[in-house]
Amino acid sequence: MKIPDTQIPIIEIPLKGNIQLFIKREDLIHPQISGNKYWKLLYNINNYLDEDPTNPSIITFGGAFSNHISAVSALGKDLEIKTLGIIRGEELQSKWQQNPTLKFAHENGMDFRFVTREDFRDKEILTKNLEIEFPNALIIPEGGTNEFALKGIQHLLNSDTKSFDYLCTAVGTGGTVAGISKFAEENQKVLGFKVVDDHSLNDSVLKLSERNNFELIEAHDGSYGKITDENIRFINDFSEKFGIQLEPIYTGKMMKKVFELIEVSYFPENSKILAFHTGGLQGIEGANEMLRKKKRDLIINRNAL
Numbered sequence: 483m484k485i486p487d488t489q490i491p492i493i494e495i496p497l498k499g500n501i502q503l504f505i506k507r508e509d510l511i512h513p514q515i516s517g518n519k520y521w522k523l524l525y526n527i528n529n530y531l532d533e534d535p536t537n538p539s540i541i542t543f544g545g546a547f548s549n550h551i552s553a554v555s556a557l558g559k560d561l562e563i564k565t566l567g568i569i570r571g572e573e574l575q576s577k578w579q580q581n582p583t584l585k586f587a588h589e590n591g592m593d594f595r596f597v598t599r600e601d602f603r604d605k606e607i608l609t610k611n612l613e614i615e616f617p618n619a620l621i622i623p624e625g626g627t628n629e630f631a632l633k634g635i636q637h638l639l640n641s642d643t644k645s646f647d648y649l650c651t652a653v654g655t656g657g658t659v660a661g662i663s664k665f666a667e668e669n670q671k672v673l674g675f676k677v678v679d680d681h682s683l684n685d686s687v688l689k690l691s692e693r694n695n696f697e698l699i700e701a702h703d704g705s706y707g708k709i710t711d712e713n714i715r716f717i718n719d720f721s722e723k724f725g726i727q728l729e730p731i732y733t734g735k736m737m738k739k740v741f742e743l744i745e746v747s748y749f750p751e752n753s754k755i756l757a758f759h760t761g762g763l764q765g766i767e768g769a770n771e772m773l774r775k776k777k778r779d780l781i782i783n784r785n786a787l
């Protein structure tokens with residue numbers, strides 16, 4: 483994998499008042515491997531390929547709508563490497579063709595194994611068995627958070643991001659916020675918006691970043707993956723007003739919370755805020771399928787227009 487020479491734009495979200503808000507469009511990094519997933523995978527995969535493995539293959543884990551599964555499958559296609567996705571939920575075995583994320587991954591050549599939620603939770607046993615079965619494979623943990631991932635996340639930061647007082651990102655496994663925290667400037671404050679209800683995240687991020695410049699803020703609306711009507715309205719309003727597409731699992735929840743914090747004067751006057759658009763737009767289609775079945779309002783998908 484190459485370090486792309488794409489110049490990632492930073493776009494101002496015009497607000498009333500004296501707070502300045504900008505969004506860095508990491509969603510534009512690659513048409514299929516979007517946002518933070520590209521950076522998290524970059525050094526992991528290069529390190530593996532540098533060892534010149536025989537019959538290289540990549541194995542990883544994820545849920546039915548996983549941005550990570552989608553990204554790994556697209557990479558496998560790009561690099562002409564076999565990929566295997568260990569997917570949560572046995573019931574998908576018979577109907578994965580109806581899931582846009584898994585369909586896309588399959589078209590990229592990914593094989594699947596569907597496991598029960600119970601087995602999926604026990605990653606240690608799963609991983610051990612896979613190591614025995616596929617001794618040459620690169621096994622990437624769900625979310626792909628490790629030292630190499632942090633090194634990749636450093637690329638989110640550059641000379642353009644130095645002038646901001648606050649750096650904001652959505653938090654799943656915490657690798658992205660840890661990398662931003664680790665490599666932020668001395669005077670920058672890092673805000674991570676938790677889209678999972680996980681109280682161990684603070685400790686795991688601290689362990690990786692080894693700095694106390696970050697704060698984690700709840701933004702999960704109850705649980706990971708929950709999509710409220712308010713969330714949908716916010717995403718649709720945001721895209722109409724500012725012409726930027728967000729998605730309901732990560733970036734929509736982060737941005738909504740950022741707006742709420744601005745509203746309650748969380749940020750000091752004249753603060754300059756940068757929010758990272760970590761991508762994940764592939765998930766909109768799957769979310770809309772679910773919403774359509776429940777006869778709920780849909781997310782307007784500018785990318786699909």
Ligand SMILES: *Cc1c(COP(=O)(O)O)cnc(C)c1O
Nearest residue numbers: 549654655656657658732760762
């Ligand atoms: C995976 C993902 C995140 C969270 O990244 P972590 O490093 O796991 O915290 C944020 N935004 C999007 C769009 C993602 O796909």
